[in-house]
Amino acid sequence: MSIPVVWVGTTMTWAIIFLGPIDPASRLLSEGQVRNAASYEAAQSQLGLDTPPLQHYLDWMTNLITFDLGQTWLLYQGSSVNALILDFLPRTLWLGFWSVLVAVLVGVPLGFYAGMRSNTVADYVASMGGIVWRAMPNFWLAIMLLAVLSNSEAILFGFDWQEWWVPLDALSGSPDMSRIGTVDGFLAATKKVLPAAFVLGSASMGNEMRIGRTAVLEVKNEDYVDLAKAKGVSDRALVWKHILRNALVPLVPIITSEAFLLIGGSVLVETVFGINGIGYLFYQAAIQGDLPLVGTLMYVFILMIVGINLLQDLLYTVIDPRVGLEGE
Amino acid sequence: MARRTEARPSESTVLPTGSPALVWGVVAALLVALQAGALGTFVFGLLADAVAVIPAVGPLEAVVVWLVGALNGLQSAASEVPTLLSREVIPNAGYWNGQQWVGTFLGLEPALAWAARVVAVYAYSFVVAGWAVLGYRLYRREYRTANWTPRDDMIDRFRSHGWGLFGLVVVFMFVVMVVFAPALGPTTVDKNMRNSYSNEIQYYDEEAGAVETIVVGEANLGSQSTGDQSRVLPMQYDDFGRFHPFGTLPTGRDLFTFIAAGSRISLIIGLLAVGLSATLATSLGLISAYYKGKVDLGSVLVSDAVMAMPQLLLLIMLTAVLSDTWVADVYSGGFVLALIFAFTAWTYMWRSLRGPALQVSEREWVDAARSFGQRPLTVMRRHMLPYITGYLLIYGSMTLGGAIISIAGLSYLGLGVAPPTPEWGRAIKLGQQYVNTGSWHISLIPGVLITLVVTGFNALGDGIRDAIDPRSDAADQESAGRGGGA
Numbered sequence: 013m014s015i016p017v018v019w020v021g022t023t024m025t026w027a028i029i030f031l032g033p034i035d036p037a038s039r040l041l042s043e044g045q046v047r048n049a050a051s052y053e054a055a056q057s058q059l060g061l062d063t064p065p066l067q068h069y070l071d072w073m074t075n076l077i078t079f080d081l082g083q084t085w086l087l088y089q090g091s092s093v094n095a096l097i098l099d100f101l102p103r104t105l106w107l108g109f110w111s112v113l114v115a116v117l118v119g120v121p122l123g124f125y126a127g128m129r130s131n132t133v134a135d136y137v138a139s140m141g142g143i144v145w146r147a148m149p150n151f152w153l154a155i156m157l158l159a160v161l162s163n164s165e166a167i168l169f170g171f172d173w174q175e176w177w178v179p180l181d182a183l184s185g186s187p188d189m190s191r192i193g194t195v196d197g198f199l200a201a202t203k204k205v206l207p208a209a210f211v212l213g214s215a216s217m218g219n220e221m222r223i224g225r226t227a228v229l230e231v232k233n234e235d236y237v238d239l240a241k242a243k244g245v246s247d248r249a250l251v252w253k254h255i256l257r258n259a260l261v262p263l264v265p266i267i268t269s270e271a272f273l274l275i276g277g278s279v280l281v282e283t284v285f286g287i288n289g290i291g292y293l294f295y296q297a298a299i300q301g302d303l304p305l306v307g308t309l310m311y312v313f314i315l316m317i318v319g320i321n322l323l324q325d326l327l328y329t330v331i332d333p334r335v336g337l338e339g340e
Numbered sequence: 341m342a343r344r345t346e347a348r349p350s351e352s353t354v355l356p357t358g359s360p361a362l363v364w365g366v367v368a369a370l371l372v373a374l375q376a377g378a379l380g381t382f383v384f385g386l387l388a389d390a391v392a393v394i395p396a397v398g399p400l401e402a403v404v405v406w407l408v409g410a411l412n413g414l415q416s417a418a419s420e421v422p423t424l425l426s427r428e429v430i431p432n433a434g435y436w437n438g439q440q441w442v443g444t445f446l447g448l449e450p451a452l453a454w455a456a457r458v459v460a461v462y463a464y465s466f467v468v469a470g471w472a473v474l475g476y477r478l479y480r481r482e483y484r485t486a487n488w489t490p491r492d493d494m495i496d497r498f499r500s501h502g503w504g505l506f507g508l509v510v511v512f513m514f515v516v517m518v519v520f521a522p523a524l525g526p527t528t529v530d531k532n533m534r535n536s537y538s539n540e541i542q543y544y545d546e547e548a549g550a551v552e553t554i555v556v557g558e559a560n561l562g563s564q565s566t567g568d569q570s571r572v573l574p575m576q577y578d579d580f581g582r583f584h585p586f587g588t589l590p591t592g593r594d595l596f597t598f599i600a601a602g603s604r605i606s607l608i609i610g611l612l613a614v615g616l617s618a619t620l621a622t623s624l625g626l627i628s629a630y631y632k633g634k635v636d637l638g639s640v641l642v643s644d645a646v647m648a649m650p651q652l653l654l655l656i657m658l659t660a661v662l663s664d665t666w667v668a669d670v671y672s673g674g675f676v677l678a679l680i681f682a683f684t685a686w687t688y689m690w691r692s693l694r695g696p697a698l699q700v701s702e703r704e705w706v707d708a709a710r711s712f713g714q715r716p717l718t719v720m721r722r723h724m725l726p727y728i729t730g731y732l733l734i735y736g737s738m739t740l741g742g743a744i745i746s747i748a749g750l751s752y753l754g755l756g757v758a759p760p761t762p763e764w765g766r767a768i769k770l771g772q773q774y775v776n777t778g779s780w781h782i783s784l785i786p787g788v789l790i791t792l793v794v795t796g797f798n799a800l801g802d803g804i805r806d807a808i809d810p811r812s813d814a815a816d817q818e819s820a821g822r823g824g825g826a
Contacts, residue, residue: 017641024645034660149748149749149791
């Protein structure tokens with residue numbers, strides 16, 4: 013199922029870009045160059061637009077499948093797209109990794125806490141917070157968080173985020189991925205993306221909290237929990253071994269399916285925080301008219317999402333043996 | 341659920357007139373008449389905009405031009421009809437002449453005059469809403485033949501669902517803001533923003549001790565919010581005696597007016613987008629549930645492929661590709677945004693509808709209708725559609741919240757709604773560089789409002805879901821209300 017999905021998605025992208033109302037060649041050139049017939053035709057033939065659409069489509073698809081992504085036109089002019097993606101992708105992955113981790117580390121415990129103490133004030137406060145959290149626009153939350161952190165000394169009672177533990181040169185900006193191997197570099201890069209990851213993970217955090225709460229509520233009423241209680245299992249063991257472990261099962265697909273939100277939201281969050289990630293690259297390519305690059309990046313995104321979906325299916329079979337790969 | 345088992349009362353319980361419907365109708369007509377002018381202006385304006393969307397080709401062009409002209413004429417005629425809740429009846433723009441306020445409502449100071457108008461607008465709206473609810477209950481008690489219908493249970497469940505009611509109230513207040521946008525702002529978009537240099541205001545010059553006249557554009561330059569030194573915070577007057585409930589923008593324009601006008605474009609785009617994607621999702625859902633097999637598989641494939649492209653990125657790509665076409669100019673780019681959003685959002689909605697639609701298609705009555713010789717279209721419309729409309733409401737409400745976030749996110753990036761038209765996301769962008777300074781309100785207020793409105797739509801969706809299907813827990817459908825991560 014995933015191969016046809018990639019194929020249909022990529023075909024749609026091709027159709028939108030090359031059959032759409034915009035002439036990619038003229039978008040790449042400046043006003044003067046469009047009127048210059050020679051350079052216009054050069055651009056057209058470079059893009060392969062002078063070949064018949066079907067031929068062009070086949071060429072384009074073959075290039076994508078073999079990862080022969082060519083060169084950029086406008087952004088970072090003339091550099092190889094492969095190199096560009098390899099340069100930009102790690103930052104986005106780093107951001108995505110931390111946002112999943114932050115969301116899981118904050119959302120899941122909060123949800124379990126709320127579920128264990130259902131219908132208490134703590135539960136209502138946590139649930140309410142999760143709901144409002146989910147409704148906040150990410151980009152706005154990012155702006156507000158940056159404002160708070162940059163004034164952290166005044167607002168957070170003398171706590172200075174920028175100098176705390178690992179001093180940062182600037183509050184926002186790209187994490188330095190070259191020194192990630194060292195302890196210092198690792199900490200600095202982590203601290204740099206942490207606010208962005210927190211914002212990006214906020215939507216998932218609310219989700220995971222809510223589902224964690226429901227899962228705990230459901231498991232709490234299962235027969236085996238009653239049996240364990242009757243057997244005299246201590247409260248601590250009951251909670252850790254019988255309730256929480258089983259409540260984790262429905263959370264796994266949620267965590268992976270958040271990838272949609274993470275990848276989609278990365279554009280705005282990367283723009284606000286000034287991180288040179290792949291989402292930012294996509295946005296720049298789209299507004300500056302480098303449509304071939306947009307198409308290529310979309311292909312990369314489709315591959316990423318389909319890959320995560322596959323991973324989710326695999327994880328599901330590992331965690332819950334009742335689910336088989338064949339039976340949907 | 342408690343069912344009404346007692347016998348239907350034989351005579352009217354409301355009024356001694358014997359015809360409660362007549363009384364109800366007269367009051368309803370009175371309520372509408374108070375606002376007839378504004379209603380006409382809105383309806384004709386909307387129609388004119390809608391007609392202008394039609395591509396004018398060949399002989400159609402003359403017709404379209406004529407229609408737009410006629411509708412615009414009707415709109416200006418309707419705007420002449422006096423309405424109760426307008427800035428002409430309750431004016432707040434006036435000036436201090438040294439002794440008293442001139443030109444404001446009852447000589448009150450502008451803040452109070454503006455507050456009086458806002459209170460009047462909301463009081464009127466809640467009365468209208470209450471009257472509609474009363475009408476429904478009257479109908480249910482006095483006129484409907486059936487003593488009980490399944491829908492009654494849903495409505496009763498919703499009435500006791502506090503969270504859902506909270507959502508309904510928030511959404512209602514937002515809709516009132518949209519409908520009364522021109523009357524709610526302390527000034528108008530036209531006077532304060534579009535034609536600020538062809539409108540004049542009067543103000544009291546303290547030093548000269550006399551009333552002076554100034555062009556609005558000049559006054560705006562003196563009321564800018566650009567940091568610690570020069571700022572007009574919420575609930576403050578600027579130097580020209582103008583009241584700003586939400587403060588001013590960095591350009592010195594009034595933020596409340598900007599937001600009220602922006603709410604209109606957000607909701608209209610959102611409704612259009614959700615309406616279109618709901619239509620698409622429903623028809624596809626019905627067709628794939630009815631025919632199953634290959635049709636279903638094909639739909640799954642297409643929707644999976646659309647979902648594999650992150651929604652926000654697809655929105656950006658399509659906005660960029662369609663930016664030079666004629667559709668991009670309709671309604672300041674709002675129409676094309678709605679189309680694009682519909683194209684990307686139907687998949688999520690269809691996913692949620694597919695299950696219920698498949699379940700309905702397995703029922704006996706669908707089989708019976710089919711063997712009875714009814715055509716597929718009739719079976720889908722009559723015997724399947726009514727059972728999934730409830731789900732449409734749930735996901736529609738949640739998608740609308742997501743649409744509002746997405747549209748704001750796009751205009752924050754500078755895409756979508758074209759700049760002179762107010763949009764909430766742009767207010768956030770405009771204030772971004774001043775968040776750390778004294779002019780913190782520009783970004784903060786629109787964001788808080790978006791959060792509130794989206795929470796309202798999500799709560800309404802939750803309430804409807806619990807009312808329709810109390811056993812369900814649609815926790816897996818959360819992404820519907822997120823607008824693709826904006």
